[in-house]
Amino acid sequence: MREALLALFLSSAEPLSREHLAALLDDDPDCAGWEAALEMLLAIGEGPLQLVSVAGGYRLQIHPRHNALLARLHVEAPRPLSKAMLETLAVIAYQQPITRPEIEHWRGVAVSAQIMQQLQERGWITVAGHRDTPGRPALWVTTPDFLAHFSLSSLEALPKVMAAERLGECEKRIRTKHDKKDIGKVIII
Amino acid sequence: MREALLALFLSSAEPLSREHLAALLDDDPDCAGWEAALEMLLAIGEGPLQLVSVAGGYRLQIHPRHNALLARLHVEAPRPLSKAMLETLAVIAYQQPITRPEIEHWRGVAVSAQIMQQLQERGWITVAGHRDTPGRPALWVTTPDFLAHFSLSSLEALPKVMAAERLGECEKRIRTKHDKKDIGKVIII
Amino acid sequence: MQVHGQPLEGLPDGLFIPPDALELLLESFSGPLELLLWLIRRNRMDIRDIPVAEVTRQYLHYLREARRRNLELAAEYLLMAAWLAEIKARMLLPVPPAAEDEDFDPRLELARRLEALATVQSQAEALHTLPQAGRDFWTIYPAPHPDLPLAPPLVAFIDIVNAWQELLLRPARKPPPAHTLTNPRMGLRQRMVELLLYCRREPRPWFLNELLPPMADRLALAVSLLAILELLRQEALALVEGEEGVWRVAVAGVDGLGDA
Numbered sequence: 001m002r003e004a005l006l007a008l009f010l011s012s013a014e015p016l017s018r019e020h021l022a023a024l025l026d027d028d029p030d031c032a033g034w035e036a037a038l039e040m041l042l043a044i045g046e047g048p049l050q051l052v053s054v055a056g057g058y059r060l061q062i063h064p065r066h067n068a069l070l071a072r073l074h075v076e077a078p079r080p081l082s083k084a085m086l087e088t089l090a091v092i093a094y095q096q097p098i099t100r101p102e103i104e105h106w107r108g109v110a111v112s113a114q115i116m117q118q119l120q121e122r123g124w125i126t127v128a129g130h131r132d133t134p135g136r137p138a139l140w141v142t143t144p145d146f147l148a149h150f151s152l153s154s155l156e157a158l159p160k161v162m163a164a165e166r167l168g169e170c171e172k173r174i175r176t177k178h179d180k181k182d183i184g185k186v187i188i189i
Numbered sequence: 190m191r192e193a194l195l196a197l198f199l200s201s202a203e204p205l206s207r208e209h210l211a212a213l214l215d216d217d218p219d220c221a222g223w224e225a226a227l228e229m230l231l232a233i234g235e236g237p238l239q240l241v242s243v244a245g246g247y248r249l250q251i252h253p254r255h256n257a258l259l260a261r262l263h264v265e266a267p268r269p270l271s272k273a274m275l276e277t278l279a280v281i282a283y284q285q286p287i288t289r290p291e292i293e294h295w296r297g298v299a300v301s302a303q304i305m306q307q308l309q310e311r312g313w314i315t316v317a318g319h320r321d322t323p324g325r326p327a328l329w330v331t332t333p334d335f336l337a338h339f340s341l342s343s344l345e346a347l348p349k350v351m352a353a354e355r356l357g358e359c360e361k362r363i364r365t366k367h368d369k370k371d372i373g374k375v376i377i378i
Numbered sequence: 379m380q381v382h383g384q385p386l387e388g389l390p391d392g393l394f395i396p397p398d399a400l401e402l403l404l405e406s407f408s409g410p411l412e413l414l415l416w417l418i419r420r421n422r423m424d425i426r427d428i429p430v431a432e433v434t435r436q437y438l439h440y441l442r443e444a445r446r447r448n449l450e451l452a453a454e455y456l457l458m459a460a461w462l463a464e465i466k467a468r469m470l471l472p473v474p475p476a477a478e479d480e481d482f483d484p485r486l487e488l489a490r491r492l493e494a495l496a497t498v499q500s501q502a503e504a505l506h507t508l509p510q511a512g513r514d515f516w517t518i519y520p521a522p523h524p525d526l527p528l529a530p531p532l533v534a535f536i537d538i539v540n541a542w543q544e545l546l547l548r549p550a551r552k553p554p555p556a557h558t559l560t561n562p563r564m565g566l567r568q569r570m571v572e573l574l575l576y577c578r579r580e581p582r583p584w585f586l587n588e589l590l591p592p593m594a595d596r597l598a599l600a601v602s603l604l605a606i607l608e609l610l611r612q613e614a615l616a617l618v619e620g621e622e623g624v625w626r627v628a629v630a631g632v633d634g635l636g637d638a
Contacts, residue, residue, distance in 0.1 A: 002236075003236050003237040003255070004237070004255060004258055006236055006237050007237035007251045007252075007255040007258060007259060008258065008259070008262055010199075010237065010238070010249075010251060010518045010519065010521070011251050011259055011262065011263070011516040011517070011518060011519060012262060012519060013519045024258070024261050024262060028258075031258075046236070047191075047192050047195055047235070047236075048192045048193070048195050048196035048199060049199065049521060059522070060521050061521050061522045061523060062196050062199060062200050062521050062522070062523040063196075064523075066192075066193060066196040066523070067523065069193050069196060069197065069213070069217075069220075070196060070197070070200050070523045072213050073197055073200065073201065073205075073213055074200070074523070079531060079532060080531065080532045080533060081531045081532070081533045081537075083541075085531070086533060086537055086538065086541045087541045087544075087545060089533075089538055089541075090538045090539070090541035090542035090545065091542065091545065093538060093542070094542045095567075096567055096570075096571055097567075097570060097571060097574055097609075097612075097614060106545055107545065108548065122531055124531075128571060128574040128575050128578065129574045129577070129578060129614050129615075129629050129630065130614070130629075130630055131612060131613050131614050131630060132613040132614070132616050132630030133613050136630070139574065139614050141571040141574065141575070142571075150535045150538075154565075154568045155565075155567050155568040155571070156565045156568055158539070159539050161539060161542050161543045161546060196523075198518075199518060199520065199521045200520055200521055200522075200523045201520055202520040238518065248517060249517070249518045250511075250515050250516060250517045250518065251515065251516045251517070251518065253514075253515055255516075256514075256515070256516070259516045263512065263516065266512070266513065267512045267513060270506075272406075272408065272502070273408060275502045275505060275506055276408070276498050276499070276501075276502040278502075278505060279498055279501035279502040279504070279505050280498055280501070282501070282505065283501045294494070295494050295495070295497075295498050296408065296495065296498055297408070297409055297410075297411035297412065297491055297494070297495045298408045298409035298411070298412075298454075337511070337517075338510060338511045339505065339508040339509070339510060339511075340508060340509045340510075340511070340515070341508065347504070347505075348504040348505075348507070348508070350497070350500040350501050350504045351497075351500065
């Protein structure tokens with residue numbers, strides 16, 4: 001009976017409601033006890049499948065424990081980031097936590113909600129809070145996944161970058177005293 | 190491992206080839222021994238499922254022992270193919286790549302644009318190029334979906350067919366020995 | 379699917395056709411060639427040696443019957459009749475003595491076309507007998523796999539650094555809408571992000587000592603304090619005064635004590 005029930009769910013594009021199942025199975029003496037089998041499926045699933053209750057009935061889906069493997073199968077080919085996305089990501093990485101208006105200030109152009117959403121979907125940025133200023137803008141930060149993807153131990157490991165003018169004045173002072181590694185630590189604050 | 194393999198097949202709308210599976214699984218130490226699991230699946234299936242070799246890969250389908258039940262679920266049976274569609278499809282399948290005028294030559298009648306479109310909508314035929322003759326007529330071929338629908342592992346698996354009339358002298362011999370029904374089996378018509 | 383020929387096998391031999399059958403018969407044919415093939419098969423004639431006179435006689439009989447019953451016939455049916463008549467006429471001519479081989483048989487082209495059609499019919503029938511999805515078996519409908527992570531974008535780390543460098547090198551811009559740290563010290567930023575995420579774990583204000591790292595050295599303590607102060611200054615965190623006059627820190631907007 002469990003098998004027949006699985007066959008129905010597996011071949012169906014739509015979720016199956018309890019009523020639909022009853023209409024299909026109640027009159028069939030071979031299918032007696034299907035309700036118990038359904039409860040079992042709901043409770044413990046079957047192999048890599050779990051039965052979930054969705055609008056309109058039940059449907060089988062792959063248990064999320066296989067997501068890593070499935071992600072390899074269902075990859076959309078990785079696409080390069082657009083320049084706008086790249087700049088936005090760079091600003092967030094170096095200036096976090098940061099609001100969208102501030103990102104726009106750094107980039108000098110408006111940042112579309114779509115860009116923020118796409119970066120978010122990739123799992124590299126997230127909202128960490130809100131600034132308590134008018135409009136309560138969201139504060140964007142990079143995620144641990146972002147660090148992990150680029151093998152960065154922390155944000156401290158982001159390469160130091162300075163604007164040219166600032167570099168000029170600092171350089172003279174520091175060069176005489178410190179090696180390059182120390183420069184970062186001394187001048188950043 | 191068996192579960193992971195099942196998860197891949199269960200989530201895939203297309204048949205998966207052995208090469209594709211190898212690319213997905215070979216580097217993963219958790220997936221060692223997937224070939225053995227695949228052989229097992231091919232041999233004995235899993236619950237109501239059987240793994241079949243089709244269109245250059247493997248695909249799960251419901252074991253035919255559940256057909257009666259499934260027919261009750263899928264009440265709107267797919268519309269049967271018209272004779273004209275079936276013949277046109279047969280010409281393309283057996284003679285591909287082929288142009289529309291050539292199809293018309295084989296069938297002895299004009300092929301309507303509607304038939305070509307219906308076959309295309311079912312995803313069974315597609316244009317693979319153009320013949321380098323005046324007018325550059327489109328060259329039609331069948332798709333992997335065609336193989337999948339008709340449970341063919343490849344085009345070589347198309348049933349070998351001889352027209353009755355090609356048999357010429359064979360026919361006379363057969364006729365004396367068999368009744369008409371048997372002729373049908375030998376010569377298909 | 380009606381298998382060609384089979385529903386028609388019940389027809390009586392000879393030329394008589396019941397009144398309703400002719401229409402069905404002609405409708406089942408895709409064209410004159412198929413009618414001709416059907417006639418040849420029904421008479422068990424050899425396609426390579428067609429008795430043209432007899433076939434033509436029968437073919438014309440069906441055409442006349444159709445006309446008598448006011449059935450519409452496509453022009454190709456008349457074209458075929460003309461072709462048959464032409465073949466019949468050429469068969470009456472003496473074969474040129476120099477070319478007695480088969481190629482000069484006027485029936486050859488007709489035989490070729492009938493053979494092609496017969497082949498197509500066999501192939502169509504072969505396809506029809508193959509197991510078909512949704513008719514003879516059911517495939518699985520691919521099971522959904524919710525919340526699959528998207529592939530990370532294709533980007534080299536150095537591109538991010540360069541993008542930032544380029545932004546910094548751009549001509550001076552107006553002051554930012556909210557004051558931000560312009561000389562980023564990443565240790566501080568890391569701590570700020572961590573603090574924000576930490577505070578959001580529960581919607582309540584936090585005591586200062588909850589936010590400072592335990593067993594930390596002086597530098598870590600200093601950075602944490604600085605991060606809290608910076609977040610307060612940026613108004614990402616807010617100070618909340620409790621009943622006992624104790625100040626606590628809350629994520630901006632979390633009104634744990636009703637006055638954030």
